[in-house]
Amino acid sequence: MDADGTTPPEVADKLGKYAVGARIVLGGARADTGQTPKTTVWTKNKARLYRYEPEQPKEHAVPILMVYALINKPYILDLMPGNSLIEHLLAEGFDVYLLDWGVPGDEDEGMAFEDYVLDYILPATKRVLWTSGAEGYTLFGYCMGGTMAAIYASLFPGEPLRNLVLLTTPTDFGPEGTGLLGTWTREEYLDPDLLADAFGNIPHEIVDAGMQMLRPVHNYVGTHASMWERIVEEKPMETWLAMNKWVNDGTPFPGAAFRQWIRDFYQQNKLARGELKLRGRKVDLANITCPVLNIAGEKDHICTLPQARATTDLVSSEDKEFLVLDAGHVGLMTGRGARQSLWPKVSGWLAERSA
Amino acid sequence: MEALVPGDGARFPGGSGVGPEGSLGPLWDQMAQSMREETVSRGGLPEDPVEFFLRWYEKSSEEWAKKADELLAEGETVRSNARLQEGVARSYRELKRASEESLKQLQIPSRADVARVAKLVVGLENKLDRLEEAFGDFVYGGAEPATAESVRGLQERMDALEAKMDRILAALEKDEG
Numbered sequence: 001m002d003a004d005g006t007t008p009p010e011v012a013d014k015l016g017k018y019a020v021g022a023r024i025v026l027g028g029a030r031a032d033t034g035q036t037p038k039t040t041v042w043t044k045n046k047a048r049l050y051r052y053e054p055e056q057p058k059e060h061a062v063p064i065l066m067v068y069a070l071i072n073k074p075y076i077l078d079l080m081p082g083n084s085l086i087e088h089l090l091a092e093g094f095d096v097y098l099l100d101w102g103v104p105g106d107e108d109e110g111m112a113f114e115d116y117v118l119d120y121i122l123p124a125t126k127r128v129l130w131t132s133g134a135e136g137y138t139l140f141g142y143c144m145g146g147t148m149a150a151i152y153a154s155l156f157p158g159e160p161l162r163n164l165v166l167l168t169t170p171t172d173f174g175p176e177g178t179g180l181l182g183t184w185t186r187e188e189y190l191d192p193d194l195l196a197d198a199f200g201n202i203p204h205e206i207v208d209a210g211m212q213m214l215r216p217v218h219n220y221v222g223t224h225a226s227m228w229e230r231i232v233e234e235k236p237m238e239t240w241l242a243m244n245k246w247v248n249d250g251t252p253f254p255g256a257a258f259r260q261w262i263r264d265f266y267q268q269n270k271l272a273r274g275e276l277k278l279r280g281r282k283v284d285l286a287n288i289t290c291p292v293l294n295i296a297g298e299k300d301h302i303c304t305l306p307q308a309r310a311t312t313d314l315v316s317s318e319d320k321e322f323l324v325l326d327a328g329h330v331g332l333m334t335g336r337g338a339r340q341s342l343w344p345k346v347s348g349w350l351a352e353r354s355a
Numbered sequence: 356m357e358a359l360v361p362g363d364g365a366r367f368p369g370g371s372g373v374g375p376e377g378s379l380g381p382l383w384d385q386m387a388q389s390m391r392e393e394t395v396s397r398g399g400l401p402e403d404p405v406e407f408f409l410r411w412y413e414k415s416s417e418e419w420a421k422k423a424d425e426l427l428a429e430g431e432t433v434r435s436n437a438r439l440q441e442g443v444a445r446s447y448r449e450l451k452r453a454s455e456e457s458l459k460q461l462q463i464p465s466r467a468d469v470a471r472v473a474k475l476v477v478g479l480e481n482k483l484d485r486l487e488e489a490f491g492d493f494v495y496g497g498a499e500p501a502t503a504e505s506v507r508g509l510q511e512r513m514d515a516l517e518a519k520m521d522r523i524l525a526a527l528e529k530d531e532g
Binding site: 014017018021044045105106107108109110119123126127129130180183184188189190191194195197198199200213215216217218221222225228229231232 | 403405406408409412413416419420423424427428433434436437440441444445447448451466467469470471473474476477480481484488491492494495
C-alpha cells in the first residue's frame with residue numbers, strides 16, 4: 001500500500017487476477033455451454049432426442065444422429081457459440097440430432113449395453129427418420145458412444161443406415177493396445193461386480209479420477225498452469241472454462257453397463273473377437289458395409305490408436321477411411337485445431353455421401 | 356529469502372540423489388538443481404508466486420509426467436491401488452447394507468425402495484413407448500390399414516379354401532365308401 005493509503009495499480013491488478021484464479025479453483029469452472037437452439041423430439045426414461053434448429057436451409061438429404069458416451073454430458077459436441085461441432089454442421093446445411101442419455105438414477109443401475117443399443121438407439125433412429133422425412137441417416141458416435149454406434153451398425157447394417165462416423169472410438173480392447181487403462185482394468189486388479197454391487201451406478205467422481213489419473217501431471221497440474229497462464233497474460237478464458245467444466249461434469253456409469261464395459265470389453269475383448277452378444281444377437285463388426293469415417297487422436301490416452309484403428313480393419317465397408325489427427329481425446333473435438341481440421345473433414349466427407 | 360532457493364541447502368524429501376531405483380529422490384534433486392540454475396540466471400526468485408509456479412511447471416512437468424507414467428504402470432502401484440479400491444468398495448457396500456437395514460427397522464423408505472418404485476414407473480413408460488412405437492411404425496412405416504375391401508378379399512380367399520377342403524373331404528369320403 002502507498003503512503004497515501006491506496007494500493008498501487010500493478011498490485012491491485014495482480015490481486016484481481018489471483019482472485020479470478022482462486023474463484024475458479026475453489027468454485028469450479030463455469031461456462032454457458034450447449035447453447036445452440038434445439039427442440040426435443042422424443043423422450044424415453046432419462047434420454048432425450050434433440051433436433052437442432054438450423055439457421056441455414058437444409059442442404060443435405062441425410063440427417064445426422066449423434067450418440068456419445070454414457071459417462072459424459074453431451075455438450076462437448078456443442079460446447080459454445082463459435083466452438084461447436086453441431087453449430088458447424090448446421091451451418092454446412094445438415095439436419096442434426098443428438099441422443100442425450102440424461103443422468104441415470106438408482107433405478108437405472110440394471111441398464112446394460114443391450115438396453116441402450118436396442119431400446120434407445122434403435123427407436124431414436126426411427127424418430128430421426130420420421131421427423132426428418134429422410135430415407136436414410138448418418139450415425140455419428142463419440143468415444144464410448146462410437147462403440148455403441150458401431151455395435152448398432154453391425155446389428156442393423158443395411159438401409160436406412162447410410163454412413164457411420166466414429167470419433168475416438170475404441171473397438172479393440174486387446175491388452176497390447178489399451179495402455180494404462182488396460183493395465184488397471186485387468187481381472188487381477190479390477191472386479192467390476194464388486195464396484196457395481198457396492199455403488200450401483202459408478203459415481204462419476206470415480207470414473208473421472210480414473211480418466212484423469214491416466215495423465216496426472218497434465219490433468220491435475222497442467223490444466224491449472226494453463227488457467228493461470230491465461231489469467232496472467234489476459235488471454236480469452238471461455239474455451240478453457242467450458243472444457244474444464246465438461247471434464248469435471250460427468251455422469252454416473254450405469255452399473256450393468258459398467259460391468260459389461262470392464263468385463264466384456266476390457267477384460268475379454270469380446271467385441272473385436274466377434275464374441276459379443278446383445279440379447280442373443282451376435283455383434284460382428286464385419287457386418288458393417290456402409291461408408292465409415294474413423295477418426296482418432298495421436299495423443300489420445302483414453303482411446304489409443306490401436307483401439308481405434310481396429311474398426312477400420314474389422315468392418316467390411318469398401319468406402320472407409322482412418323484419419324489420425326494430432327490431438328488428445330478431448331482436444332480433438334474443440335478449439336482452433338478442431339475448427340481447422342476435424343470439423344471441415346467431417347462435414348466435407350459427409351457432404352459427399354449425404355445426397 | 357535465500358533459504359527458499361531450492362538447492363543443496365534445501366533438499367526435497369528423499370533428495371539424497373542416490374535413491375533406490377524408481378524413487379522420486381533423483382527427480383527432486385534434478386528439479387531442485389534446474390530451478391536453482393533458473394533462479395540464479397534470472398537474478399532471484401520471482402516475486403509473483405504464480406509466475407514461480409508457471410516457471411516450475413514449464414521447466415519440470417515433462418520429467419514429472421514421465422515419472423508419473425512409469426510409477427502408475429508399475430505392478431506394485433497398480434496392486435496398491437487395486438487393494439485400496441477394493442477396500443473402499445467393500446466398506447461402502449457394508450455401510451449401504453447397514454443403512455438399508457436400519458431404515459427398514461425404522462420403517463423409513465430407503466433409496467433402494469425409491470429406486471424400486473421408480474423402476475415400476477420406468478417399466479410403465481416402456482410399455483407406453485412400445486405402443487407409441489407400434490403406432491409410429493404403422494403411420495410412418497408404410498403399413499396399410501385393413502380396409503373393408505382388403506377384408507372382403509381375405510373372406511373370398513377363405514371361401515375358396517373352404518370350398519377346396521370340402522371337395523377334398525368329399526373325395527376322401529367317396530374313396531372310403
